[in-house]
Amino acid sequence: MNISDNSSPIAIHCESVSKNYKKIEALKNINFDVKRGEIFGIIGPDGAGKTTLFRILTTLILPDNGTATIDGFDVVASYKEIRKRVGYMPGRFSLYQDLTVEENLEFFATVFNTTIEENYELIKDIYIQIEPFKNRRAGKLSGGMKQKLALSCALIHKPSVLFLDEPTTGVDPVSRKEFWGMLQKLREQGITILVSTPYMDEASLCDRIALIQNGQFLRIDTPENIVGQFADILWAAKSDNMHKLLEDLRNDEQVKSSFAFGDSIHVTVENGQLTVDSLKKYLIERGHKNIEIQPIEPTIEDCFMELSNTQI
Amino acid sequence: MDTVIKVENLTKRFGDFTAVDNISFEVKRGEIFGFLGANGAGKTTAMRMLCGLSIPTEGKGTVAGYDIFRQPELVKKSIGYMSQKFSMYEDLKVWENLELFGGIYGMHDKEIKRKTDELMGRLNFEEERDQLVKSLPLGFKQKLAFSVSIFHHPQVVFLDEPTGGVDPITRRRFWEMIYDATASGITVFVTTHYMDEAEYCDRVSIMVDGRIEALDSPMNLKRTYNAKNMDEVFQQLARKSTRKAD
Numbered sequence: 001m002n003i004s005d006n007s008s009p010i011a012i013h014c015e016s017v018s019k020n021y022k023k024i025e026a027l028k029n030i031n032f033d034v035k036r037g038e039i040f041g042i043i044g045p046d047g048a049g050k051t052t053l054f055r056i057l058t059t060l061i062l063p064d065n066g067t068a069t070i071d072g073f074d075v076v077a078s079y080k081e082i083r084k085r086v087g088y089m090p091g092r093f094s095l096y097q098d099l100t101v102e103e104n105l106e107f108f109a110t111v112f113n114t115t116i117e118e119n120y121e122l123i124k125d126i127y128i129q130i131e132p133f134k135n136r137r138a139g140k141l142s143g144g145m146k147q148k149l150a151l152s153c154a155l156i157h158k159p160s161v162l163f164l165d166e167p168t169t170g171v172d173p174v175s176r177k178e179f180w181g182m183l184q185k186l187r188e189q190g191i192t193i194l195v196s197t198p199y200m201d202e203a204s205l206c207d208r209i210a211l212i213q214n215g216q217f218l219r220i221d222t223p224e225n226i227v228g229q230f231a232d233i234l235w236a237a238k239s240d241n242m243h244k245l246l247e248d249l250r251n252d253e254q255v256k257s258s259f260a261f262g263d264s265i266h267v268t269v270e271n272g273q274l275t276v277d278s279l280k281k282y283l284i285e286r287g288h289k290n291i292e293i294q295p296i297e298p299t300i301e302d303c304f305m306e307l308s309n310t311q312i
Numbered sequence: 313m314d315t316v317i318k319v320e321n322l323t324k325r326f327g328d329f330t331a332v333d334n335i336s337f338e339v340k341r342g343e344i345f346g347f348l349g350a351n352g353a354g355k356t357t358a359m360r361m362l363c364g365l366s367i368p369t370e371g372k373g374t375v376a377g378y379d380i381f382r383q384p385e386l387v388k389k390s391i392g393y394m395s396q397k398f399s400m401y402e403d404l405k406v407w408e409n410l411e412l413f414g415g416i417y418g419m420h421d422k423e424i425k426r427k428t429d430e431l432m433g434r435l436n437f438e439e440e441r442d443q444l445v446k447s448l449p450l451g452f453k454q455k456l457a458f459s460v461s462i463f464h465h466p467q468v469v470f471l472d473e474p475t476g477g478v479d480p481i482t483r484r485r486f487w488e489m490i491y492d493a494t495a496s497g498i499t500v501f502v503t504t505h506y507m508d509e510a511e512y513c514d515r516v517s518i519m520v521d522g523r524i525e526a527l528d529s530p531m532n533l534k535r536t537y538n539a540k541n542m543d544e545v546f547q548q549l550a551r552k553s554t555r556k557a558d
Binding site for chain 2: 044
C-alpha cells in the first residue's frame with residue numbers, strides 16, 4: 001500500500017479544537033485546514049500551544065472539544081489508521097540513545113512494517129549526511145546529526161503527513177537554512193508538512209502560516225498576505241544614539257510602538273497621524289544627529305507584534 | 313577603559329579533538345560582547361573555561377581580574393551566569409530564589425532584603441513575589457532569571473542563548489534590560505542564534521571550528537564582508553566550517 005496516494009485534497013482538518021490543562025487554556029477554538037502538499041507553519045513563542053496542537057493531531061492526547069481529521073480519518077475514532085500514515089518528529093529528541101544510528105532507523109522501519117531499502121529514495125539526501133556515523137550511538141551525536149536522524153526515522157515509512165514540532169529550535173542559522181532546504185525537497189515528493197517554529201524569519205519558507213499566541217490563532221494566511229494586511233505605517237529609524245532614540249520615540253504620543261530591529265528601530269504609526277518630516281523635527285529638537293527615517297515593508301515579526309499587541 | 317576578560321591562545325582539547333583552538337580576545341568593561349558560532353563551533357566549551365568550570369589545555373586567561381587556571385573559584389564569585397534553561401528553583405518562591413542566590417554569592421541579609429524590594433518594584437513584580445517560580449509565565453521567568461544572575465552585581469554576566477523561544481516583544485524587552493545592566497557598569501557576554509540580536513552588541517566574535525574567524529563591531533563586520541545584515545556575515549563565515557561533527 002502506498003499511503004501517499006491520497007486523493008482527498010485536505011490533509012489536515014481542524015475544527016473548534018480546545019484543550020485545557022486544569023485552569024490553563026492551552027488551545028482555544030482552533031480552526032484550520034492544511035491542503036495536500038502544503039508546507040504549513042505554526043509560528044509562535046514557547047507556551048503558545050504549538051506542542052499541544054501537534055499532540056492532538058498525532059493522536060497522542062485527546063482534545064476537550066472539537067474535531068480533527070488527518071487524511072479524512074478522525075483523530076479520536078481512527079487513531080490507529082492515523083498512526084500508520086503520519087510521521088512525527090517531537091520537539092525533544094526521542095530516539096533510542098543506546099541504539100546506533102542504523103539500529104534506530106531499522107527499528108522504526110520494522111515497527112511500520114517496512115524496510116530501509118524500500119523507502120531509501122525518500123530519505124537518501126538526508127541520510128547520506130549521517131551514514132558515515134551509522135555505527136555511532138544516537139546519544140553520542142551532535143545536535144545537527146540528531147536532527148537529521150530524527151527526520152530520517154520520521155520519514156522511513158513514507159508518511160502521508162509529516163509533523164515537525166520545532167525542528168530548528170536552538171539550531172544555528174546555517175543548519176536551519178539547510179533543514180528548510182530538505183523540507184522543500186520533501187514537499188516536491190508530495191508529502192504534506194505541518195511544522196512549528198519560534199523563528200519568525202522561517203515564515204517565508206512556508207506556503208501558509210498560522211500565527212499563534214496564548215492558545216489562539218492570531219491569523220492564518222500566506223506570509224505575503226499577512227504582510228500585506230499590516231494595518232499601520234512602518235518606518236525604520238536610526239540616529240547616532242540608538243538607546244536614547246528608543247526612549248524619545250517611546251515618549252512621542254503619536255508613535256504607536258517602537259522596538260529595536262537589528263541595526264534600526266521599527267516605528268509604527270497609525271495612518272495619517274504623523275509624517276516623516278515632523279518626526280525628524282521632533283528628534284532634532286531632542287538633540288539627535290544623523291537621523292534616518294525610511295518607510296519599510298513589514299516582516300512577519302512586525303506583523304506578529306502588531307497582532308499580539310492589539311489582541312492580547 | 314579597562315579590560316574585564318582577556319584571553320590569549322586559549323585552547324581546549326578532548327583527546328584528539330581540539331574543541332577550542334588558540335583563541336585570543338579582550339572584552340572591555342561595560343561592553344556588550346556577542347559570542348556567535350554554529351552548533352559545535354566551540355562556544356560552550358570556551359564559555360565554560362571563562363566561567364571557571366573547565367580548565368584550559370593551553371593558553372592564558374583572566375576574567376574579572378582573576379586567573380582562570382589558578383583562581384577559578386574567585387572567577388565564579390565575580391561573574392553571573394544565565395542559561396536558556398533559566399536554572400532557578402521552580403519549587404521556591406520568587407523572593408526565596410533571590411535570597412538563596414544572594415546568600416550563595418555572599419551577600420548580607422540586609423542587602424538582599426533591600427535589593428529584593430528594589431527589584432520587585434522596578435520589575436513590577438510585587439504580586440508575584442510570593443508565588444512559586446514554576447507558576448510564572450515564561451517571560452516573567454526570563455526576566456527573573458536575568459535579575460538573579462546580576463543580583464550580586466557581578467563584574468561580568470554570561471548569557472547563554474537567553475532569548476530562545478520567547479515572543480518577539482518579550483525578546484526585545486529583554487534586550488532593554490541588558491542595556492540597563494550595562495548602564496550600571498556590568499559587562500555582558502552573550503550568545504544567540506538570532507542574528508538581529510548580534511546587531512545590538514558593541515562587538516561580535518564569530519567562531520568557526522574552534523577558532524575565532526572574525527571579531528569587530530557589527531557595522532565593521534558588515535562592511536568587511538560586504539553584507540547587508542549580520543545574518544549574511546554569519547552565513548559567509550560559518551559555511552567555511554569543515555568540522556564533520558555537526
